[in-house]
Each structure stands twice: as C-alpha cells, then as structure tokens.
Amino acid sequence: xxxxxxxxxxxxxxxxxxxxxxxxxxxxxxxxxxxxxxxxxxxxxxxxxxxxxxxxxxxxxxxxxxxxxxxxxxxxxxxxxxxxxxxxxxxxxxxxxxxxxxxxxxxxxxxxxxxxxxxxxxxxxxxxxxxxxxxxxxxxxxxxxxxxxxxxxxxxxxxxxxxxxxxxxxxxxxxxxxxxxxxxxxxxxxxxxxxxxxxxxxxxxxxxxxxxxxxxxxxxxxxxxxxxxxxxxxxxxxxxxxxxxxxxxxxxxxxxxxxxxxxxxxxxxxxxxxxxxxxxxxxxxxxxxxxxxxxxxxxxxxxxxxxxxxxxxxxxxxxxxxxxxxxxxxxxxxxxxxxxxxxxxxxxxxxxxxxxxxxxxxxxxxxxxxxxxxxxxxxxxxxxxxxxxxxxxxxxxxxxxxxxxxxxxxxxxxxxxxxxxxxxxxxxxxxxxxxxxxxxx
Amino acid sequence: xxxxxxxxxxxxxxxxxxxxxxxxxxxxxxxxxxxxxxxxxxxxxxxxxxxxxxxxxxxxxxxxxxxxxxxxxxxxxxxxxxxxxxxxxxxxxxxxxxxxxxxxxxxxxxxxxxxxxxxxxxxxxxxxxxxxxxxxxxxxxxxxxxxxxxxxxxxxxxxxxxxxxxxxxxxxxxxxxxxxxxxxxxxxxxxxxxxxxxxxxxxxxxxxxxxxxxxxxxxxxxxxxxxxxxxxxxxxxxxxxxxxxxxxxxxxxxxxxxxxxxxxxxxxxxxxxxxxxxxxxxxxxxxxxxxxxxxxxxxxxxxxxxxxxxxxxxxxxxxxxxxxxxxxxxxxxxxxxxxxxxxxxxxxxxxxxxxxxxxxxxxxxxxxxxxxxxxxxxxxxxxxxxxxxxxxxxxxxxxxxxxxxxxxxxxxxxxxxxxxxxxxxxxxxxxxxxxxxxxxxxxxxxxxxxxxxxxxxxxxxxxxxxxxxxxxxxxxxxxxxxxxxxxxxxxx
Numbered sequence: 001x002x003x004x005x006x007x008x009x010x011x012x013x014x015x016x017x018x019x020x021x022x023x024x025x026x027x028x029x030x031x032x033x034x035x036x037x038x039x040x041x042x043x044x045x046x047x048x049x050x051x052x053x054x055x056x057x058x059x060x061x062x063x064x065x066x067x068x069x070x071x072x073x074x075x076x077x078x079x080x081x082x083x084x085x086x087x088x089x090x091x092x093x094x095x096x097x098x099x100x101x102x103x104x105x106x107x108x109x110x111x112x113x114x115x116x117x118x119x120x121x122x123x124x125x126x127x128x129x130x131x132x133x134x135x136x137x138x139x140x141x142x143x144x145x146x147x148x149x150x151x152x153x154x155x156x157x158x159x160x161x162x163x164x165x166x167x168x169x170x171x172x173x174x175x176x177x178x179x180x181x182x183x184x185x186x187x188x189x190x191x192x193x194x195x196x197x198x199x200x201x202x203x204x205x206x207x208x209x210x211x212x213x214x215x216x217x218x219x220x221x222x223x224x225x226x227x228x229x230x231x232x233x234x235x236x237x238x239x240x241x242x243x244x245x246x247x248x249x250x251x252x253x254x255x256x257x258x259x260x261x262x263x264x265x266x267x268x269x270x271x272x273x274x275x276x277x278x279x280x281x282x283x284x285x286x287x288x289x290x291x292x293x294x295x296x297x298x299x300x301x302x303x304x305x306x307x308x309x310x311x312x313x314x315x316x317x318x319x320x321x322x323x324x325x326x327x328x329x330x331x332x333x334x335x336x337x338x339x340x341x342x343x344x345x346x347x348x349x350x351x352x353x354x355x356x357x358x359x360x361x362x363x364x365x366x367x368x369x370x371x372x373x374x375x376x377x378x379x380x381x382x383x384x385x386x387x388x389x390x391x392x393x394x395x396x397x398x399x400x401x402x403x404x405x406x407x408x409x410x411x412x413x414x415x416x417x418x419x420x421x422x423x424x425x426x427x428x429x430x431x432x433x434x435x436x437x438x439x440x441x
Numbered sequence: 442x443x444x445x446x447x448x449x450x451x452x453x454x455x456x457x458x459x460x461x462x463x464x465x466x467x468x469x470x471x472x473x474x475x476x477x478x479x480x481x482x483x484x485x486x487x488x489x490x491x492x493x494x495x496x497x498x499x500x501x502x503x504x505x506x507x508x509x510x511x512x513x514x515x516x517x518x519x520x521x522x523x524x525x526x527x528x529x530x531x532x533x534x535x536x537x538x539x540x541x542x543x544x545x546x547x548x549x550x551x552x553x554x555x556x557x558x559x560x561x562x563x564x565x566x567x568x569x570x571x572x573x574x575x576x577x578x579x580x581x582x583x584x585x586x587x588x589x590x591x592x593x594x595x596x597x598x599x600x601x602x603x604x605x606x607x608x609x610x611x612x613x614x615x616x617x618x619x620x621x622x623x624x625x626x627x628x629x630x631x632x633x634x635x636x637x638x639x640x641x642x643x644x645x646x647x648x649x650x651x652x653x654x655x656x657x658x659x660x661x662x663x664x665x666x667x668x669x670x671x672x673x674x675x676x677x678x679x680x681x682x683x684x685x686x687x688x689x690x691x692x693x694x695x696x697x698x699x700x701x702x703x704x705x706x707x708x709x710x711x712x713x714x715x716x717x718x719x720x721x722x723x724x725x726x727x728x729x730x731x732x733x734x735x736x737x738x739x740x741x742x743x744x745x746x747x748x749x750x751x752x753x754x755x756x757x758x759x760x761x762x763x764x765x766x767x768x769x770x771x772x773x774x775x776x777x778x779x780x781x782x783x784x785x786x787x788x789x790x791x792x793x794x795x796x797x798x799x800x801x802x803x804x805x806x807x808x809x810x811x812x813x814x815x816x817x818x819x820x821x822x823x824x825x826x827x828x829x830x831x832x833x834x835x836x837x838x839x840x841x842x843x844x845x846x847x848x849x850x851x852x853x854x855x856x857x858x859x860x861x862x863x864x865x866x867x868x869x870x871x872x873x874x875x876x877x878x879x880x881x882x883x884x885x886x887x888x889x890x891x892x893x894x895x896x897x898x899x900x901x902x903x904x905x906x907x908x909x910x911x912x913x914x915x916x917x918x919x920x921x922x923x924x925x926x927x928x929x930x931x932x933x
Contacts, residue, residue: 213518213650214648217518218647221544275452283456283459283460286456286904287463288866288900291896291900372744380746399752400748406762416753420745420749423744423746
C-alpha cells in the first residue's frame, strides 16, 4: 500500500520535473520544508557542539527535548564550581575551547545588544570580545539586519518558515478532511438518494435537541473548565461533545424503523442531504472569519497556534467541499461506479474504495492552492497582531514591525519576499499538477 | 426559472436566521458586563459624580431598560437540576459555586441550606471579631480573620479539591480555639450538609432535560425586532450604541461605509477595465508569449499578499528617502482641507491619497479576474459553435467578441456577487496600512476596544451582505443563462 503510494508520488514528481517552472517550485518547497523542520538547528544561539572545560556538549541538539538543561562545571585549575543553564547562558561570551556554531548563530528572540536599533545588512556590525567592542566577524554578522531590539531578521524568517508551513499544512489537512467527507457525501447522495421515513426525521429532530442537551448543556461546566485550561483540552472536550450529539441523532433516526404501525410514519421521502450541506456551507462562508477569530481569542483568553490552525482549517473546508462535490458528481456518472453498485457493494465501500481515489487527485491539487491561501491568512493575521502568540516570530510579525520604521527596509523586503516566494511556488506547483492532471485526464 | 428564484429566496430566510442567531449568541456570551461598559462610556465624557448606591440603581434600571432581565431566547433548555431561585442571592460572585453544586448533586434545598449555614457561620465570626467587649488576643483575632476570609473564599471556590482543602482548614482553625461555640456549631451543621451534598443523591437530575417556553418576551426577539418603544431592533438598523462613545452604531457606520464603498467600487471598475482586455487577448492568443506573460504576471500579483504589496508601495512611493510622490496615510490633509469645498474640489483633494490604496486594492483582483476570464474564454473558443461561427465566415472580432465572450462573461457574475460584502466591510489590512477611515479600520479598532455592539453589527451585516451576494449571483445566473436548469435531476 505505502509502496504503491510512494511509487505514485515519484511518478508524479517525474512529470512535474519536466518543466523548469515545476522543478524550481518543487525544489524550493522541499528547501522550505528542510528549513522548517530543522529551524531549531539552523538558527539558534546555542552552539551545535562545544567543548567547555573538558565537557563535550551538543547544546542546540539537546535543547530540542530539554530546553532548560543545566550542568555544573568544575574548573580544572581553580576547582571553582559554575552552573550553566543552557538556554540562558551567554555562549558567545564564554571562553570555549572548541565550538561549532549553527549556520545562523542567532535565535529568533535573542536580542543582540551590540546591534540594536535597526542595524542594516550592509551597516557596520559589532560584537563583543574580552570586554571590547570589535567589528563583527562574518559568522556573527546579521546577514539580513536586525530589528529595534537587536533580534536577527534572518533567524526570525527561518523560524517563521516553520510556523507558516505548520499552520498552512495542518489547516489544509483539517479543511481537506472535513471538505472531502462532506463533499463526497453531498455529491454521492444528492437530494434524492437517501430516503428516510417520516418517523426517522421526526425522531432525529427530537434527538438533535436531546443530544444537544446531553452533549452541551449537561456537560456545560466540563466544557467551561476545559476552555479555561487551554486550547487542546477544549478541542478534546468539544469534539467529544460533538460525537455524542451526532451519535444520539443517528441513534434516534435509526430507531425510526420501529415505528411502522402508522402509514404516515412509514412514508419515505427523499432526504435533502445535499441541500442541507450546501446551505450550511453557504452560511459558513458568510461568517466574517476575522471577527470569529477575535471572538474565539477572547473566549480562550490566550493566543495559541492551535487555535489559528483550527480556525483557518474550519473556515476553508467549504472550498474543498465544493470541489469534492463537483468531482463526485462527475464521477457518479461513470460506469464503473454503476458496476460497483450493481455488484451490491455497500455505500461506504463504494465511497472509500472506488470514488475517493478518483476524487482525491483534483482535490489534492486544490489543497495545494489552499496551503498557499492559509499561509497568506496566517501572515495577515500576524501582521495585524492577532492569533499567533506574541512571543512566536512569524513573517507577518516581522513585516508589521518593519511598518513602524520605513528606514529598516530589510524588515519589509525580506519577510515579504519569503511570503511571496513560498506562495508563488505553491501556486506554480499547483498549476503544474493541474496541467498534468488535465492532460492525462 | 421563477420557481428556482422563489425557492432560493425562501432558502435565504433560514440562513439569515442562523446568522442573526450566531451574532446574538456572541453578543450575550461576550466577556464583560454590557451595563458596566455603557455606564463607563457615559462616565468618561460626563462629569457625573454619583455615589455607589446611585450607580447601582442606575445599573439596575439600565438592565431592565435593555431587557437583560428577560430570558435569552424563545425557549430555554435546562437541566432539571438547574437552580432558578439563584437570582434571589445578592452576591453575584457566589452564584457560580452554588450552580455547580446544585448541578452536581441535584439537591437544590440542601445546597441553599448549606449556603445560608456558611453565611451564618461567617456572620457569627464577624460578630465575634467586631465585638469590642470581648478582649480578643492578637492570635485569636488572627484566627478569626483567617476563618472569615476562608468562609468567604469557600463560597467562590468552584473546584471540589480546593473546596475540601478550604473546609478542612476552617474546621481545624475553629477546633483549635476554645470559645467560638456558636460558630463551631453552625460550621458543624454546614459540614454535615456538605457531606450529604457531596454524596450526590440526585446525580441523575442533570441528565433530565427541562424545556421552558418563554414566548415573545425575550432578549433575542427584542434585539431582532425592537421592543416597540425606544429600540427598533436590528431588522430596522438599530444595533444599539457603541461602547466607545455612546453614539448609535448606525451613525458611526454610515460615513465609514461611504469610504469603503467608494474604494471598492473604483477598484472593481479599474480591475475590470484592465483585466477584460488582457484576458481576452490572452485567451485569443492562447499559449502565445502574451498568454505566458499574463499568466506569469497574474501568478506573481496573486502571490503578493496585500499587506506586503501595500507596505512596499509605501516604502517606495511615500518615503522621503526614496520617492516622495504620494502622502503616506489618511485621505486628506487636515491643514488645508475644508469640508465646505464643492464636491469636485474635494475629490481632487482626495485623489493623491487614494492612488496607492487603490493599486493595493486592485492588483489582486486584476490577477484573479484575468485568470478566470482567460480560462473561461479559452474553453468557449474550443467549442463547436465557435467553429461554426468561424465556418460561416464571420470576422474574428465578431466570433470572439460577440459569440464567445458573452458566454464566458457568466462567471464574472459570481465574482461581482462575491465582491459585495467586500464593498461593505472594506479591507481591514489595506485600510489599516493606509489609515483610511473606512469600515475595515473601524472593524479593527472596535475589535481592539472590544466594542461588542459594533462587532455584532458588522458580523450580522457582513453575513447578510455575503449571502445576499450569493443570492444575487445565483439569480443573475438564472436570468442571464437560459440554458441552466435548476430543477434537480431525479436520482438514477
């Protein structure tokens, strides 16, 4: 299974590579992923490897799981003891015997006191050694300048890459999951495929009220407390409530089959599933997302990346659902699905094994564009200072700081360029995939 | 077709209802007390000096006037364990604890008894504390103080763990000291009650739904339709008053909407003026150099987020160090602008301020519309009827501009329909960057100030306009394109 998928992916990549635009975009996105994944090792103010008084450490690597690692060192000559907490130690001032610095020896949030107040990439930059201020050696230069507090812009951009990709991918994943499921259902069943007896519809209505009661009103204080704790526990409890609600509705609807003694109750009518999903997604699209984000941020009291991911994902599913539905409508007309139906396969099997693979490819292409869109939303939000916590540096937040000081052009141009190139490559890749797909059909 | 339009209009109503309902839920769940906010906003400009009693009285009156004492919705769904006599308890801070206890145990009476018993204990302790005839030693006073504070805290403690800890410490404090006979007795009673409560004798009550029907006398109804006296309801455009300055929301909104509307209208116009010819030519010479160039160009433009584009323009063209061609922010020069100028002169004055925002506003839609038009037109050009038209010997101009273009303009209806809410809401980002006093900036500022009436008004109006845009687009489609059948195909 996995082997086949890998084979499929590599054959797609071969086709994408045939055009230089696709090749460049693909390689650039791979490069971004590399930077995003290893951001903590590429740009960090802790050395990759250090030899300090006969102690051999890999501070940047151990920081990945043990941020506040503390070691006690005994000086071999004076026998004086010294405690070093790795994340706040000033490694650049210490007398290290051997040291290997990260390619960018600065953290995203680590002020450099020698180069404060918007030092440009071509300005004179300084660093301190033995208590004296000297011209900064090349390795300690801020290649893309610093901000007001002396934070390295390049390090910020590198850490911003990780955040942007994370938010873009995960929110596209959420949007894709919800959108594909609802789109498939609404395209496959339409308005006239699902028949339900009047008894089932009535019971489902009652069930939705009772289920809502048990899921949300009885559990009110549980949900309330979970929201106080934080985003993830709130998500857990809310999804549990949702499962309970939907489950109770389904159980009630299923019970409708026992009410068959009255003719009116037994009457079956087509259930407008498609219509409901369509109108529901329309309402969803009509909600002003920005306001919802603020409101939720007010409810959750503190900003969190998870919240941003959830909100962008939830606000984008309608796009995926529309595509998946259109593809499903097209696929439904094909004869192989008819064959599958005649063979008596269950709906679930037809949807999962037969319809999904042919719907998935065009939808995945759409998701490529969606990732780009999510990254734009994320950076716009950080630009406005909403959503992502203040201590996390993002492309949008660097740009927003650059807006205060036009002389510091590097704080506008470089993060902007990073956003532009990322989105542009995703667009080009998506376009190339579309081209391949429409050609092979 | 008319049947479709009618159906579409009828389906519009429940969606509208859901939007208003969501806005209403936000409005009543919004953090903070609206009465306090309004009182504070009035206080900041007025110089009223009122005592606490007066303030409490006005707050109470305002609460009744705003209808906040009414039930929230037409009906309410509560657990059978919910406590309705809670309103009688004056201390708002104690409500939460009591509600939770009742919810857990289902024993309303026991919880109330416990509550009054704790209050009595605390009163007895306070009496002892204030009693000057009894010569309390300092350590004894401290014990008294501590246990009084603890009993008060106990009534505001929601978690069971902390409650147990506090109860235990009160018990030990009271037991340590001789005297205090009354208080200890009272506390003993309270503890016994609490033990009974914590056995949760009627735990099942919270699983039993209670349905109340309240009729039209509820907050939502009045919010939506007005109370017939001084409020008119959102349906007639009365969104209440702003928390920031006490002005009616609608009066604040109208001058701002003008700016957003003007910008959006101009931007749509310019976007179509540029992208229609470009799109047509690109589709006509498909895969030619112009097509490739326009495709690349529209991708580039589309990939520049508007905040980056806007700031880049500012850095380049409104920066004394680079090119100082345009003013950097605002829409007018407060020094020389005179509101009594004739319209033409005013527009001339606004003009340089609007160029950069307009460019920022427009470039994305230019890219989008060009790409859309190009793809739909090149699809039409491949079709049989175009080949027929060519075979008839029509000129290329006629074939493309008269036959193909008309059909390919259909998706534009959707685009225009989708732009309607934008025209109302403006663009938060662009208006923030260029400090244009439109709706976008207003939204951003009201969010920062937590001006909920404004947020809710925007929420509702944005939703309504978006859905109206969809509706108009669908109806426009149905009217323009007679081929489209909206009756759904019967299932196979």
